[in-house]
Amino acid sequence: MSFLFRCENIGKTYGGVVALKDVSLNLESGQVHGLIGPNGAGKSTFIDVVSGRTPGLGRVFFEDREITGISPSAMRRAGISRSFQRTSIFPALTVRDQIELANHGTGGGNTGELVEMLGLGAVLDTEAEEISYGQQRLVDLALALVGDPRVLLLDEPAAGLSVQESAVLSGHLEEIAERWNVAVLLVEHDMDVIFRVCKVLTVLASGRFLVQGTSADIRNNPVVIEAYFGSTA
C-alpha cells in the first residue's frame, strides 16, 4: 500500500552534535502514529526538519510527490500542518481573530465545527493572553486544525494539561484522525494519551530509530523499557 506522507532518512546536526540520524517513518490517513522517546531523543527535531522549520537531511513525500525543502507556508497550503511544543499563538489577538486568520491563510474550512469540538465558544472574543493555559493549548491545536489539513504533526499537545483535559484531548485526536481522515503524527510524553489513540508507535532514543510496532508491542518491549528507564546507557 502507499502512504500519504513519507519521511526518509531524516537527520539533523547542530554544530557537530548529531540530534537526529536516519529516521524514516510513514503516515497513513485516518491513523495516529505515535513518536515517543526520552527527553532529547530528537522528536521535536524530527517534526522541525520534516515541516521545514529548520533545514536538515532526508527526503519528504506527500501523495508520492517529493516536497523536501518547500517553505512552511507552501507546506501548509498543501495540507500539511503542525503544532509546537511551546505554545505558539497570538497573545494580543482574540481567539476568534486568530482562528479567522488561520482560516484565511489556509484557504478555509469548517471553523464553526472546530470551535465547538474544542469547546472554545465561550472565549471566542477574549484575547488569547487572557485565557487559561489549557485553553491556550487548545487554541494552538485549533490553529493547526483549521483548513482541513491532510497531515497533522503534533508536538506534545497534552503538555501541561490536567488528566481530565488530556483525556478530552485524546478523544479529539481520535475523532480528528478517524472522522476527518487525517494522517496524524503525535509526539507525546503522556503515555495514557499515546496508548489510547495510537495504532502504531515509533520509538527514538538519542537521535536514532529504536523500534517500531503496535501499541501493545511497544508497551512490553524490553528495549523500550530500557531506553526510558535503563541505567546502562
Add this chain to the structure above:
Amino acid sequence: MANQTLAHSFRESPILRPSGLIVLAILTATVVILTATGSRITLSLLAQATIISIMALSVGFLARTADLISFGHAAPFGLGAYGTALVFQHGIPAEVGIWLVLVAVFALFFVIGLVVGKLNGIAFSMLTLALGQFFFVAVSKLRAITAGADGMTVSLPRSLFGLPSRTFQTPDGMFIIAAVILAALVILIYLFEASRTGRLAIGVRENEERVLFLGYRTKILKAAVFATSATIAGVSGVLFALYQGFVSPEIMHWSFSGNALIMAILGGSLAVWGPVAGALVFFFLREWLSDLTEHWLAVLGVILITVTVAWPGGMTGLAKAMRTRISGRERNGGGK
C-alpha cells in the same frame, strides 16, 4: 461570507464606537476653537506641532504594527520635503508632483523593506540609523540638485490643490490642513488594524513563525508596513516644506529621527493615538522649558526618563492603567 466578517470587524474598530466618535467630535471642536481664538504665535506653534505629530505617528505606527524601532525616519521626512522643493523648482504641476514624491518614497522604502525584512531589534534600528545618515550625507553633498548646506527655497505656485498657496503658509491655514490630514491618517490606521490585513500584520508582529505555518507569506506585508510608515513620514515632510518654505539638510539629521522616536516612546504604542499625544506634549514642553531655562534640554531629558520609567507604556500605558483601575473599581462596587 468573507465580506460579512470584514464588515463585522470594521464595526469593532474603536474609532467607530460611540466613544471614538465622541473623541473625534471633541477634537474637531478644539481645533475650530483654537483656530478662532488662538494668537498668531500659538497657531504657528500648533501648526508645527501637528506636522511633527504626523512624523511621530509614522515612527509609532512602525513600532506598534511591526515592533520595529526606526532611528532613521528623518530620511523619508526629508525626502518628502526635498521632493516637494524640487517639484516646485522644476515647475512640475504640484498636484501630480507631490503624489509622485509620496509614491517614490513608498517605492523606495518598499524595496529597502524587502532587503532588510529579515532584520529586527537592534540590527534593524542600527540599519535605519545608517540609512538615515546616508540620505543626510547624500542631500548635503549633492549640491547640484539640493544646493547642499545652503538649503532650498520652496517657491509655491499661486494655488495648490485648489487652495490659494497662502493657506499653506499661514499658521491657521496650515494648522487646519495638518490637523485634517493627521486625523485622516489616524482614522485610516484604526481601520487598517481592524481589517484582515491589519490583523495579519499584528499576527506577524506577535509570532511571525506561526503566521508562516498558517500558510502566509510575510515578506511583502512587512515591506509594505515599513513603506507605509515611511510614506507617513514623507507626508509630514511635504507639509513641513510647504509651511516653512525652506528645506535644508538639518531636517535629515539623525537627531531629528531621535526626537521623533522620543515622541513616539513618550506617547507609547498601546494605542494608535499614542505618538500624537507624545509629540504634542514633547513639542509644547520643549517650547515652555526653553523659555524658562537655558538648560531646557537637560530638564526635558530628566522628565522623559522619569515618565518612561514610571509608565513603560508611555502615555497610552498610563491611560490603560487608569482605565483598568476605573473599571476594576466599578466591578468591585457592583459586587457589594
